[in-house]
Amino acid sequence: MAVQWYPGHMHKAQKEIAEIMPQIDMIIEVLDARIPYSSSNPMITKLRGDKPVIKLLNKRDLADPDLTSRWVDFLEQETGVRALPVTTQQPAEVKALIETCRKLVPHRDQMGKNIRAIIMGIPNVGKSTTINLLAGRIIAKTGNEPAVTKAQQRINLQNGVVLTDTPGMLWPKVENENSGYRLAVTGAVKDTAIESDDVGMFAADYLLEAYPTLIQKRYGIDQLPQTGWDLLEEIGRRRGCLRSGGKVEMNKAADLLLHELRAGTVGKITMETPEMVTAEEAEVERV
Ligand code: GDP
Structure with missing residues (x-):
């Protein structure tokens, strides 16, 4: 398929994320609930170490509810992450994420320290909308253009969690041809690519x-x-x-x-x- 994920770009993002990791307590990965596998980023599993991970299965309003609950079970049992189906159309669902962060990193909370979370996601999964909802104001540009966050951004959510937005653009699964098609079907990659x-x-x-x-x-x-x-x-x-x-x-x-x-x-x-x-x-x- 013709989608280009420039190696230089990928390399830079990976390097920058690896550098931030020691100052991070947990990872939030935003996925598209219609393609929880194909919209995930293969690097996160490698960089994660033993840090807690929350996978937000966003756009659950568009996904098949039965399959969403099967995906939640699968991700939690097979990969040891917390999986939360959400839609940004219901802001309360997204905000409930904060409580889950507290439970996953109890020691920071008990010490009265901020939980340091990094938020990641391939373009178009709803990462910017999620950040804006959590922050309660417009921080990230939303829309259908895969905008690149130029510099790493740190956002104090004022509720005990400090969120770091991933610099650069994360790439999806590209080695699996079916994933390429599914990303195109859901609109995550532009129609012109295939x-x-x-x-x-x-x-x-x-x-x-x-x-x-x-x-x-x-x-x-x-x-x-x-x-x-x-x-x-x-x-x-x-x-x-x-x-x-x-x-x-x-x-x-x-x-x-x-x-x-x-x-x-x-x-x-x-x-x-x-x-x-x-x-x-x-x-x-x-x-
Ligand atoms: P980003 O590229 O990951 O930062 O994604 P954006 O936040 O810019 O969202 C991409 C598109 O998905 C926008 O058109 C959003 O309005 C839409 N979107 C975001 N969250 C949801 C959701 O939960 N349900 C639906 N149906 N659309 C959503």
Whole structure:
């Protein structure tokens, strides 16, 4: 796939984070609840040592609730972190994070010292929105542009926690091709990186298998086709994505599906399960 995560950039971020680590008590990683594996940063596991980690499964409003609770169990049991599903649409959920920080680092709290937490996340998972909610004011720029935090920022939340915002831009899982597609489906990487009909087809294939009923309902298709390509064509036909002559314009159909998927209009959808990624990891190791 064509996404470029410049090695120089990655190297610099890793070095800067490694340098800060000795002054950090715990790590908060913001993830996208629709892709808790693909939106995670592979470096954090390495740099973590034995520091407590909270994984915020943000955008839970868009994710499949059953799978979100399976992901929470999996992350807590398999990787020994605390996993909290949240949506920034419910600020109280995000703010409850502070209590969890206190529980995870009780000795700092008991000594009357601030808990020093670092917050990390790949672009577009909602890290800036989360920081602004925790701080109660606008500190980080939000929006869809993957802005780079130029310098390391330290924010005193005035509640016993001091938050360090990660400098530089963190990269997602790139060695797994499926992760690349899932990041594109959820909008974490820009559409231009991979052809939209490829991304649309990846989404259509997965939806046919994992969420057939939601697709039937949303697009009024009683008899679902066998393949993602045929599904896209059917959606395009029904939604008028047509060229002159009546042929379906496939990239328009793909854009339409992706747009509705990202907006949550198709339903609450999670793009990967713990079982899927465990199998994929085993496959990567085997090759
Ligand atoms: P950052 O790049 O990680 O700092 O992400 P931002 O905070 O800029 O958020 C990226 C996009 O996701 C913005 O359009 C936010 O409005 C949106 N967003 C953030 N949190 C949530 C959430 O919990 N639910 C939904 N549906 N959208 C969210």
